Amino acid sequence: MKHFHRSARTAFAAVGLTAAAVLMAGCSTVGSAAPAAEDDGTFTVGFAVGGQPDADWQELQGDVAAGLAEQRGWGFVELSNDNSEATATKNADIFIQKGVDVVMMFNGQPSANPVIAKKYEEAGIPVITFDIAQEGWYFVGIDNAAAGTEGGTKLGELAKSEWDCDVDLVISAEGTSAGQINEWRTGNAREAVKTVCPDIPEDAYVSYEADGNLTTSLANAPGVFAAHPDAKNILVVGINDQAVVGALQAATQLGRDASIMGWGQDGGLITGDNVDPNLVGSVMYFLEGYPAFAYQIADEIEAGNAPAVKDTGADPAVKVTPCPVTAADAAAIPGIEDRVSQLADAPEGTTEYDLFCKA
Numbered sequence: 001m002k003h004f005h006r007s008a009r010t011a012f013a014a015v016g017l018t019a020a021a022v023l024m025a026g027c028s029t030v031g032s033a034a035p036a037a038e039d040d041g042t043f044t045v046g047f048a049v050g051g052q053p054d055a056d057w058q059e060l061q062g063d064v065a066a067g068l069a070e071q072r073g074w075g076f077v078e079l080s081n082d083n084s085e086a087t088a089t090k091n092a093d094i095f096i097q098k099g100v101d102v103v104m105m106f107n108g109q110p111s112a113n114p115v116i117a118k119k120y121e122e123a124g125i126p127v128i129t130f131d132i133a134q135e136g137w138y139f140v141g142i143d144n145a146a147a148g149t150e151g152g153t154k155l156g157e158l159a160k161s162e163w164d165c166d167v168d169l170v171i172s173a174e175g176t177s178a179g180q181i182n183e184w185r186t187g188n189a190r191e192a193v194k195t196v197c198p199d200i201p202e203d204a205y206v207s208y209e210a211d212g213n214l215t216t217s218l219a220n221a222p223g224v225f226a227a228h229p230d231a232k233n234i235l236v237v238g239i240n241d242q243a244v245v246g247a248l249q250a251a252t253q254l255g256r257d258a259s260i261m262g263w264g265q266d267g268g269l270i271t272g273d274n275v276d277p278n279l280v281g282s283v284m285y286f287l288e289g290y291p292a293f294a295y296q297i298a299d300e301i302e303a304g305n306a307p308a309v310k311d312t313g314a315d316p317a318v319k320v321t322p323c324p325v326t327a328a329d330a331a332a333i334p335g336i337e338d339r340v341s342q343l344a345d346a347p348e349g350t351t352e353y354d355l356f357c358k359a
Helices: 006-014 017-023 056-072 085-098 110-123 144-163 180-196 214-227 241-253 287-302 327-331 336-345 352-357
Strands: 031-033 044-049 075-080 102-105 127-130 138-142 169-174 205-209 234-238 260-266 279-284 318-320 323-326
Touching: 044 056, 044 085, 056 075, 056 287, 056 336, 075 085, 085 102, 085 110, 102 287, 110 127, 127 287, 138 144, 138 287, 144 180, 144 234, 144 260, 144 279, 144 323, 169 180, 169 214, 169 241, 180 205, 180 234, 180 260, 205 214, 214 241, 234 241, 241 260, 241 279, 279 327, 287 318, 287 336, 323 327, 323 352, 336 352
Parallel strands: 044 075, 044 102, 102 127, 127 138, 138 318, 169 205, 169 234, 234 260, 260 279
Antiparallel strands: 031 075, 279 323
């Protein structure tokens, strides 16, 4: 199996680049390998990366997806949603114009999804969505309910061992636009803390909008700390690592980080060189490896045996197993580039959970 690195994709991505450039003017384009002729019979994948800042896994999802398409001799068109409703909607028009046969994507601004879904339905193009459900799209993602519960339980257990559950404030860094996904991840984490430490007062639980984005979280979190000036022992849960780390960084800037612990979701900021010391753990999803699951569905579609659509996190097309890790556990897991490389060399059917969580 070939490595899924951008340097190995250069020649492949050059195919059809000139023809694609006109269509993609004004949109953020990570790469393109779609055939120049849209009706030559080549099965083509349209892949939209999320385009959120500080999220290396999103770009690497595109690398993995491109490598898997190349192995199959399929066409491939990659765009970035730029974390923008308008761009995601425009990208749908481009994929339709290019005549792709299936679309895979992560869209961190899901309020645009109903409009996008209507476009794809009218074009007859099936869609595989990562971690954020949309009616009519194949859902590939983490067991969000279990991930929230496992993360909150681990954080509660740390609060019990470190502070004897003497907690002054439990902050929920919400991503309300994600709807039920936010309730499962953030809400279940919050409820799990209550289960482990049932005597924390109800008024110690507060929420704010983080939007799943470090910048937004960092901007909005100070208001929470200002409203609770006497809180010392503080816990933070949230929809993803960026949301949680935003609160942790705000605490540091305000000098409120003497006794604070956060547990993230998705594992995006728990490995590598830029881990916040107060991020004591996360639930790793190994997000960069999601395309390997999506191609299981695409293979069936290409063979003319499209499976029935399963479009909810409760009954997904492919369910990814969560992997809760402490910061110490995460330090022993290879960085994201190495994980992608090892996945590329692993036997077919191997997942990153198999490679890094079970061990």
